[in-house]
Amino acid sequence: MNWVLWSLLSAIFAAATAILAKIGVAHIDSNLATAIRTTVVVVFAWTIAIALGKHGEIRQVDNQAWLFLTLSGLATGLSWLCYFRALQLGPASRVAPIDKLSVVLVIIFAAIFLKEKISPLAIAGGFMIAAGAVAMVFA
Incomplete structure (x- = not known):
């Protein structure tokens, strides 16, 4: 796999x-x-x-x-x-999206600490994850 x-x-x-x-x-x-x-x-x-x-x-x-x-x-x-x-x-339906902001933080930390190249598409995806998490929390 x-x-x-x-x-x-x-x-x-x-x-x-x-x-x-x-x-x-x-x-x-x-x-x-x-x-x-x-x-x-x-x-x-x-x-x-x-x-x-x-x-x-x-x-x-x-x-x-x-x-x-x-x-x-x-x-x-x-x-x-x-x-x-x-x-x-x-509520789990609101806690989990905030927890998944870790994805956005991993993208940032990977660029800073691991020197990974982050594509513009990945950056856009990170913004969408963050926006989605915020939207779900305040829905």
Whole structure:
């Protein structure tokens, strides 16, 4: 499978995550809900790594990879804590579009930090995503 199909599957699972999480946080603290979800993700991810025989490669991970994966994990944790609290307080149909403004931020950050070339069409798409998110929030 190529990256486009994996990206579409990611979007499908992200949508399911929002709906399932909204139901899940209805009667418990959002931080506890995040901890439960994170535990499931950890067990699931290690199960996949072990099942595919990739766990032995951990010895080959260099310091830079450890640093950036650790920082990414911290950012993920903070994102999830904020997302679950937002879902607990607001409607999923409005929380999710704001959360997806991350797409716009990735475009900006990729240009700044990764020196990726962003096409005019991608910039226009980013503006449309941002406008769509704003429209959905205030609809």
